[in-house]
Amino acid sequence: MTTTRRDILLGGTALGLAVAGGIPARAATDLKGKTVVFASWGGAYQDAEKQCYCEPFAAATGATVVQDGPMNAAKFRAMIAGGAPDWDVADITIDFLYAGIGDKLFEKIDTRLVHTDRLSPQFVNEYGIGCIVWSYNLGYSTKAFQPGSQPRNWADLFDLKRFPGKRALGDNVVATLEVALLADGVTPEKLYPLDVDRALKKLDTIRSETIFWSTNSQSQQLFVDGEIALGLILNGRAYDAAKKGAPIAISWEQNIQSIDYLAVPAGSRNRDAAMLLIDTMTEADNQAKLANLIAYSPTNPAAFKSIDPKVEPWLSTAPANVKQGFVINAAYWRDHLKPLQERWAMWKLS
Amino acid sequence: MKRIDHRIWLLVPPLLLLLVAFIGPVTWLLSRAFTQPAPGFGNFVELWEHPVYLRVIWNTLLISAITTPVCVAVGFPVAHAMTYANARTRRWLIFLVLLPFWTSLLVRTFATVILLQRNGPLNAMLLGMGIIGQPLPLLYNMTGLLIGAVQVLLPFVIFPLHASMMKIEPAYMQAALTLGADPLRAFFRVYLPLTLPGLMTGATLVFISVLGYFVTPAMLGGVRQLMVAQLIQDQIGQFGNWGIAGALSLILLLATAVLLGLLHATVGLKAVAR
Amino acid sequence: MGGWRALRSAVCVMVALYLLAPLVIVVIVSFSAASFLRFPPPALSFRWYDNLFGDPGWMRSIAISIEVLIPASLSATVLGTAAAYALIRGRVPGASLILGCLMLPIVVPAIITGAGLYGVYRGLGLNGTRTGLIIGHTVLIMPYVVATVSASLRMMDARLEDAAATLGASPWAGFRRVTLPLLMPSVLSGLLFAMVVSFDELIVSLFISTARVRPVTVLMWSNVRGDFDPTIAAIATLCFVFAFFALLLEMIVRRRAGAEHT
Numbered sequence: 001m002t003t004t005r006r007d008i009l010l011g012g013t014a015l016g017l018a019v020a021g022g023i024p025a026r027a028a029t030d031l032k033g034k035t036v037v038f039a040s041w042g043g044a045y046q047d048a049e050k051q052c053y054c055e056p057f058a059a060a061t062g063a064t065v066v067q068d069g070p071m072n073a074a075k076f077r078a079m080i081a082g083g084a085p086d087w088d089v090a091d092i093t094i095d096f097l098y099a100g101i102g103d104k105l106f107e108k109i110d111t112r113l114v115h116t117d118r119l120s121p122q123f124v125n126e127y128g129i130g131c132i133v134w135s136y137n138l139g140y141s142t143k144a145f146q147p148g149s150q151p152r153n154w155a156d157l158f159d160l161k162r163f164p165g166k167r168a169l170g171d172n173v174v175a176t177l178e179v180a181l182l183a184d185g186v187t188p189e190k191l192y193p194l195d196v197d198r199a200l201k202k203l204d205t206i207r208s209e210t211i212f213w214s215t216n217s218q219s220q221q222l223f224v225d226g227e228i229a230l231g232l233i234l235n236g237r238a239y240d241a242a243k244k245g246a247p248i249a250i251s252w253e254q255n256i257q258s259i260d261y262l263a264v265p266a267g268s269r270n271r272d273a274a275m276l277l278i279d280t281m282t283e284a285d286n287q288a289k290l291a292n293l294i295a296y297s298p299t300n301p302a303a304f305k306s307i308d309p310k311v312e313p314w315l316s317t318a319p320a321n322v323k324q325g326f327v328i329n330a331a332y333w334r335d336h337l338k339p340l341q342e343r344w345a346m347w348k349l350s
Numbered sequence: 351m352k353r354i355d356h357r358i359w360l361l362v363p364p365l366l367l368l369l370v371a372f373i374g375p376v377t378w379l380l381s382r383a384f385t386q387p388a389p390g391f392g393n394f395v396e397l398w399e400h401p402v403y404l405r406v407i408w409n410t411l412l413i414s415a416i417t418t419p420v421c422v423a424v425g426f427p428v429a430h431a432m433t434y435a436n437a438r439t440r441r442w443l444i445f446l447v448l449l450p451f452w453t454s455l456l457v458r459t460f461a462t463v464i465l466l467q468r469n470g471p472l473n474a475m476l477l478g479m480g481i482i483g484q485p486l487p488l489l490y491n492m493t494g495l496l497i498g499a500v501q502v503l504l505p506f507v508i509f510p511l512h513a514s515m516m517k518i519e520p521a522y523m524q525a526a527l528t529l530g531a532d533p534l535r536a537f538f539r540v541y542l543p544l545t546l547p548g549l550m551t552g553a554t555l556v557f558i559s560v561l562g563y564f565v566t567p568a569m570l571g572g573v574r575q576l577m578v579a580q581l582i583q584d585q586i587g588q589f590g591n592w593g594i595a596g597a598l599s600l601i602l603l604l605a606t607a608v609l610l611g612l613l614h615a616t617v618g619l620k621a622v623a624r
Numbered sequence: 625m626g627g628w629r630a631l632r633s634a635v636c637v638m639v640a641l642y643l644l645a646p647l648v649i650v651v652i653v654s655f656s657a658a659s660f661l662r663f664p665p666p667a668l669s670f671r672w673y674d675n676l677f678g679d680p681g682w683m684r685s686i687a688i689s690i691e692v693l694i695p696a697s698l699s700a701t702v703l704g705t706a707a708a709y710a711l712i713r714g715r716v717p718g719a720s721l722i723l724g725c726l727m728l729p730i731v732v733p734a735i736i737t738g739a740g741l742y743g744v745y746r747g748l749g750l751n752g753t754r755t756g757l758i759i760g761h762t763v764l765i766m767p768y769v770v771a772t773v774s775a776s777l778r779m780m781d782a783r784l785e786d787a788a789a790t791l792g793a794s795p796w797a798g799f800r801r802v803t804l805p806l807l808m809p810s811v812l813s814g815l816l817f818a819m820v821v822s823f824d825e826l827i828v829s830l831f832i833s834t835a836r837v838r839p840v841t842v843l844m845w846s847n848v849r850g851d852f853d854p855t856i857a858a859i860a861t862l863c864f865v866f867a868f869f870a871l872l873l874e875m876i877v878r879r880r881a882g883a884e885h886t
Contacts, residue, residue: 037835042849067681068835070849074588081590082746086834166487171573211490212573215849224660227468227489244659348573349405356795357714364707364726364766371763372729375740382743427635443636445875450643452817452867454824456844457860461646464653464663464857471649471663501642533628562733564827569848579735579827586739586831599736606731 032062036273040091042070043217044240045294049091049131052290057280063273070215073099074341076265080105085265088274094259095174095333097128102334107264113275118282123299128261131281132236132296135257135316135325136175137250139233141223151230153253154183158206168222168231169203171212173344174333175256176203179232182254188326196340200347212348223248239295239314250314255325257316259299291315380603382596393597403581403594407601410577413492413567414560417499421556422549424500425507429548432508433515451505459569462498463489466570494570502566503559507552514548547617554613558606578602647864654857672858682843682859689839691754693822696761701815703762704769705807709799711770712777713785723774730767734827737764742831752834760832761822768821769814776810809881816874820867 038054040046046069054065068087073096079085092100100106106127109116116124123130140151144165151163157179169176180199181191203210211228213219216237222228223238224246233241238250262281264274280286287298288306295314298304312318316325383393397403432443450458465472466488473485488494522544526536542549564579571577578598585595649663654672656665676682707726711719729737741760742751750756784806788798804811826841833842840859847856 035836039835042847043853064680066835069846072588074584078586078588078590086752086836221660224662225467225469226485227487241660246660346402349402349409349576357710358716360706360710360714361716361722364703364770365722367703367759367763367766368726368728371741371759372732372737373725375744376732376736377740378744379736379740424635424639427632428639431632431636443640445871446640446643448871448875449868450647452820452871453647453864454826454841454860454867456824456826456841456848457650457863458646460844460848460856460860461650464649465646467663469662471645501646504639504643558731558733562735564735565845579733582735582739583830586742592743595739599739602733603736606733610731 030061030063031273031276034061034063034270034273035066036063036088036270036277037066037068037086038089038091038277039068039071039087041216043215043220043237045216045236045296046091048290048293048296051293052286053131053277053281056283056286057277060280061273061276065277073337076100077103077105080266083267084269085267087265088268088270089262089264089277091131091260092128092263093174094261094330095328095337097125097261097263098330098334099337100263101125101127105263105266107266107268107271107274109264109278110272110275113272114279115282118284118302119299120301123259123261125261128263129278129282130259130299131262131287132260132290133257133299133317134260134296135235135252135255135321136179136232137235137238137252137255138230139219139223139238139248139250140230141226141228141247142249143226143247144229150249150251152251154179155185157230157232158183158202160206160209163230165229166209166211166227167206168211168213168219168228168233170219170232171214171348173340174337175232175258175328176344177340178256178328188254192329192332194332194336196343200343203347220246235314235316236294236296239311240293252321252324255316255321257322257325257327258330260296379592379596380600382592383600384596386591386593386596393593396594397597397601403598406576406578406581407598409575410561410563411605413495413563413575413577414557416492417496417503417560418553418557420496421500421503421507422553425504425511425552426549428504429508429511429515432512447505447508450501455502455565458502459498459566462494462501463569466494466497489570490572492571492575495567495575498566498570499560499563503556506555506559510551510555511545511548514545514551518544550613550617554609558609561602561605650857650864651861653854654861656854656857659853672854675853675855676858676862679855682840682855685838685840685843688754688757688837689823689841692757692761692839693819696758696822697765697815697818699758699762700766700818701769701811704766704814704818705773705811707766708770708773708777709803712774713782713803723770726770727767729764734764738828738831741828745832751832752837754837756832757829757837757839760828761825764825764828765818765821768817769811772810772814772817773807776807780806809877812877813874816870816877820870823866824863 038049040049046067050065050067054067057063058065071090071092073092076087076090076092076096079087097106108126109129114129116129119130138151138154138157145151145163149162151157151159156163157167169179177194177196177199178191180202181194182188184198184202186195211222211231213222216234219231219233220237220241222231223233223241224244233248233250235250235255238248241248262278264271264278268274282300284298284300284302285306287300287303290296291298291303292308292311295311297315297317298307307315315321384390386393428443428447432440432447435443464470467473468485468487468489472488473482476482477485488497518541522540523536526540527533531539562579563577564583567575567577568580579602582595582598582602585591585598653663653665655668655670656662657667657669657671658665710716711723716722741756745751745756750759780803785798785802788802789795793801824841825839826845829839829842830845833839840863844856844859
């Protein structure tokens with residue numbers, strides 16, 4: 001498997017011409033022998049990303065992509081602090097993107113290698129490229145609750161009388177505080193800055209009946225197993241669970257919208273390969289394929305036309321769904337993520 | 351005299367490995383407690399001042415203290431059966447107890463998760479038998495952790511107990527009964543004390559194991575069952591806080607050492623080979 | 625007495641079920657056709673094994689596990705046997721103290737050993753390398769070999785070796801032709817157990833692995849946290865089968881050794 005000088009020259013020439021022309025090169029044996037580590041949130045979502053981004057990338061470039069995870073903000077930080085990061089591309093939430101930029105956690109996106117013009121401008125950041133749009137929803141078991149008496153909003157999640165049974169929330173301070181405040185009667189406009197004490201007090205009222213899932217897959221499994229009657233779940237994960245036969249449905253009232261980005265950890269030793277992987281993600285076909293698999297909305301507007309109409313009602317970007325929700329305040333979390341994560345750790349043990 | 355010299359040299363490679371790959375790294379970690387982020391006892395002050403750490407340490411001790419007697423109580427009859435049953439039953443029992451012991455902790459704990467699910471086989475069986483009316487919440491709480499931990503740690507109790515029991519002369523019990531003691535009294539005042547070395551060894555092994563537990567609480571316990579090992583991992587893997595990690599490790603190690611010391615004082619330490 | 629006997633048998637049966645039921649369930653779930661973990665499975669299928677064997681990530685991890693356990697268990701067996709022999713047969717000052725030290729890796733919680741190795745390896749660039757894993761595993765499994773072999777040596781009659789020496793055999797020849805053959809069953813037993821312990825090792829490996837170089841236990845752990853599909857059950861079943869046959873082999877070795885020494 002020796003690369004002849006001819007191969008290198010050809011590849012190099014192609015790359016050189018392409019870069020000079022401003023178009024990213026994708027020579028067939030560009031990255032043979034290279035291993036790129038892709039970190040994400042595990043389970044059905046990561047499987048979909050593997051299918052829709054990583055495999056086309058590996059096929060086109062000859063590189064090997066290794067999956068890792070689950071993604072964890074604190075672990076990410078520790079990795080950067082420790083020197084050469086293990087991950088080359090990471091799927092991160094918008095709150096972590098903003099927080100991380102301030103702490104210099106990411107490499108600048110190489111626009112020579114990534115087609116940022118394919119995406120709507122609001123999803124293009126200097127340090128990360130938006131890959132999906134999604135929402136936090138209230139999910140509930142269709143076995144536990146019959147039509148007519150199904151939970152609709154976050155206040156219902158905290159109503160132990162009308163909606164008995166164990167409930168689930170994420171073991172994560174982001175969105176959980178918002179959910180608690182919304183349940184306590186705060187309107188989305190008055191939500192930020194968050195009244196943390198009030199939110200934690202509200203959470204205390206249901207904590208003995210709550211299971212805190214540590215991964216999105218666990219949130220799905222809890223519904224599948226019937227461990228919980230209702231809880232917080234991401235729209236795409238709910239779709240995936242329902243597709244696989246779980247008795248779950250979601251409410252779109254008060255849904256909290258968010259965006260995930262692909263970013264490259266600062267100090268990655270496979271920067272160029274990482275950028276090319278991100279570029280694969282921007283292709284409309286790949287994004288549509290992912291949406292059809294797991295109901296997460298694309299950031300490339302051209303992808304919408306290839307999405308299965310069946311999936312539409314589950315997309316957080318469907319007009320009817322957007323109307324009922326609001327976008328999470330990433331700027332707030334940029335400034336408060338770290339201290340609030342610590343407060344959350346304390347609260348859990350109290 | 352020459353022969354003795356030869357044999358001592360045999361010790362050099364293993365001890366060298368031990369020093370370089372174990373004693374060195376562990377000492378390094380423990381030293382971080384006094385050097386990171388600044389020299390001194392700052393980390394211990396921080397541990398004392400932040401209720402989270404103390405709570406987790408207390409939690410860990412509590413969980414160990416609950417698991418140990420349960421393990422001993424469940425393991426005792428099995429060790430007894432292993433000792434006094436016929437050879438064939440004994441071989442089967444030994445195999446049955448060894449098999450989980452040889453299977454990875456992760457596999458067994460994962461299997462317990464499936465077993466304890468709300469719609470899982472255990473609940474289904476209890477419901478089917480009419481013992482309960484509603485499925486029990488057996489996962490992500492202390493119950494799940496206990497069930498999983500005892501399952502994994504039983505061999506640690508059964509084998510030392512069995513070893514001890516094998517050494518008990520049947521004559522002692524005979525004598526007690528002949529002298530007029532009723533079976534129950536004979537058991538508690540003659541038999542049980544004779545099993546003490548094995549029992550203490552088993553109990554100590556279980557307690558020490560649970561102190562350092564990582565996998566089981568993470569998979570079967572809830573957020574309230576956070577234990578020291580997970581905390582140490584978080585401090586390193588998520589916060590890069592080697593000082594606190596070192597301090598917590600030191601405390602964990604001291605607790606382990608104290609328990610072993612107690613065991614040695616009461617029973618005498620012997621290499622517990624399976 | 626009869627009542628107690630019955631109670632004891634009942635407890636034993638329940639404990640046997642308690643210990644085995646989870647394992648049996650995992651094996652059954654690994655053949656499930658459903659997409660989520662659920663028992664009993666709605667239908668049976670090999671799809672998770674296909675998934676497992678077709679996935680280069682899993683295959684790579686299994687390869688790493690094997691690449692580590694073979695050198696680690698062999699080294700641990702050689703070093704452990706040497707140490708046991710020196711301590712039990714030689715006249716070493718402070719032998720029981722040294723023996724105690726050799727047992728430390730079992731007694732010290734793995735989280736401490738793992739964190740320590742990770743910290744030290746960072747400076748040496750040994751994290752995420754096969755060498756680092758082999759060294760770590762060797763030091764962790766060596767105590768088991770030492771314990772097994774030393775127990776066997778204690779039970780063995782030292783006079784056999786003395787006799788060999790009296791008859792003119794050199795120390796090495798004496799060891800090779802008298803001690804070692806008698807010791808073989810427990811050495812093999814130690815080796816088998818060492819292999820299983822290395823294959824099952826999670827906590828230390830978790831610290832010193834990276835996404836590129838990680839044994840199967842570490843991959844299982846990250847999957848179990850982020851994933852809930854029955855592929856885990858398939859790999860768990862394979863681990864269990866490995867342990868099953870290793871144990872069977874070990875018990876056979878012991879049985880035959882016992883039979884030879886009547």
